[in-house]
Amino acid sequence: MLLTGLLDQQVVFFGGKGGVGKTTCSAAFALAASRRGRRVLLVSTDPAHSTADIFERRIGPLEVEIAPRLSALEIDGDAEAKHYIDVVKRDIQKMFSASVIKAAYKQIEAAAASPGLVEVALLDRMIELIINRQQVYDLIVFDTAPTGHTLQLLRMPEAITTWIQALVKHRKALLEIDRGTETTTDAAALADPVLGALERRHDRLAQLRAIITDRSRTSFVLVGIPERLVIEETARAAEMLADTGVDIGGLVVNRVLPDDLEGEFYTSRKAQERTYLDEIDRRFSRLRRVRIRQLPRDVYGLSSLAVVSDHLVGPPTR
Ligand SMILES: Nc1ncnc2c1ncn2[C@@H]1O[C@H](COP(=O)(O)OP(=O)(O)OP(=O)(O)O)[C@@H](O)[C@H]1O
Ligand SMILES: [Mg+2]
Structure with a gap:
């Protein structure tokens, strides 16, 4: 049972416990797809630049072509978080008065120090890639950070959506009160910048959620090795x-x-x-399973990657 069918998807995530081979598999899969004629973007969220090591070249935060029809980029969570904060600050500056801004900045600085921010910023960038780059690429492959993390990211749209809906409701209620006192018109309510920003955000998250839960477009590949702790974590994932x-x-x-x-x-x-292999076959009998043998050497360079590609999706037909 190979992953050949997944080559036709639009978005494929690779995830799993640390060190099991996510970067190797996502790179091999992306390469295989590009060699079959698909235009592929490989996205790495790994701060260790492993994707660059595998392809033996620098990659960085901007898309670069690393093989025919295969481009790659690295997302740096901390840099995204910083950018994210800058954008939020800029938006606030447009919306509020000086006194409110000062208080808001304090809140933002506090939020900037919270551990979830990097994830939110990564999510934002992923949304941007998935929604905006789909015209340019047939397939986007994500090499994700170790499991728990990424799954939270995938669940986030749902959580954030609920949260934003509550905020929108709250804001609308406020506008209702305003209307009572200041006779705000419907048009003014529609033009409310806060409501507008919240609703745009909500739309984008809804779009993302629609794409990642559409089985005909998006799949998640779990990567593991035949060891006890990995099996348990894979089961949870x-x-x-x-x-x-x-x-x-x-x-x-x-x-x-x-x-x-x-x-x-x-x-x-x-x-x-x-x-362990028997246990995996038993516990994950409903999943398509692919085995990759332990190779004599670390995997880097195109020819070594192609060996892994063949394990994953079979040799190219041409
Ligand atoms: N089948 C294999 N045979 C031999 N070496 C392998 C195999 N799969 C992966 N490796 C090697 O194991 C190391 C870890 O693989 P990789 O970087 O893909 O894991 P990862 O899951 O992305 O790790 P991290 O969680 O740190 O991002 C690399 O040096 C890689 O070359
Ligand atoms: Mg990796």
């Missing part, structure tokens, strides 16, 4: 994705030991691995 309504395109079981190894160490290692 699978459950969360199912809850969120995101299609699980498959489970990659990476670093499976070759069969022909000799010696007591490997025999015992392989025996343990076999029980």
Whole structure:
């Protein structure tokens, strides 16, 4: 069972526990798709620049072509967060009076220090890419940060949407009161900048949610290795994705030991691995599963990546 079917999706996420092979698999998958004629954007959210290492070249925050029909970019969460704060401040400046702005800035600075901000900023950038770059690319592949994190990101549109809806309601109620005292017209209510900004944001999140929960467009590939802790985390991730309504395109079981190894160490290692592989087959029987064997070397460079591509989606037909 290969992931070949996923090559026709519009958005594919790769996620999993740290160090299991997310970056390797997402790069190999993106490369395979581009070699089959699709225009692909590979997006990395990894601050360690692993994607750049694999392709043996610098990538950075702007889209660069790294192979025919394959472009890549790196999103830096901290830089996005800073940019995000700047934009929010600018918006506020347009909307409010000087005294309100001063108080608001205090709030913003506090928010800037909160741990969730980087995630919100990443989400914003992802939305931008998914919504705005779909005309240019047939497929966007996300190499995501370790599981919990990313899943929260995918669940976020829902949470934020509810929150924004509450804010909109609140704002509308305020405008109602205004109308009573100052005879504000409907047109003025419509032109309310706060309401406008909230509603635009709500629309974008709704759009994102529609795309990521559309099984014919978006899939999430779980990557793991045959080890106890990874299996448990993968099971939790699978459950969360199912809850969120995101299609699980498959489970990659990476670093499976070759069969022909000799010696007591490997025999015992392989025996343990076999029980985990069986467990994976049993517990994830409903998912498409792909095994990648442990290669003799780290994976970098196009030819080495192509070996992983073949494991994931089969060799190119041409
Ligand atoms: N099948 C494999 N055989 C041999 N080496 C592999 C295999 N898969 C991945 N590797 C190597 O394992 C290391 C970790 O892989 P990778 O960077 O893809 O993991 P990751 O899940 O993205 O890690 P992180 O959570 O740190 O982002 C890399 O050096 C990679 O070359
Ligand atoms: Mg990585």
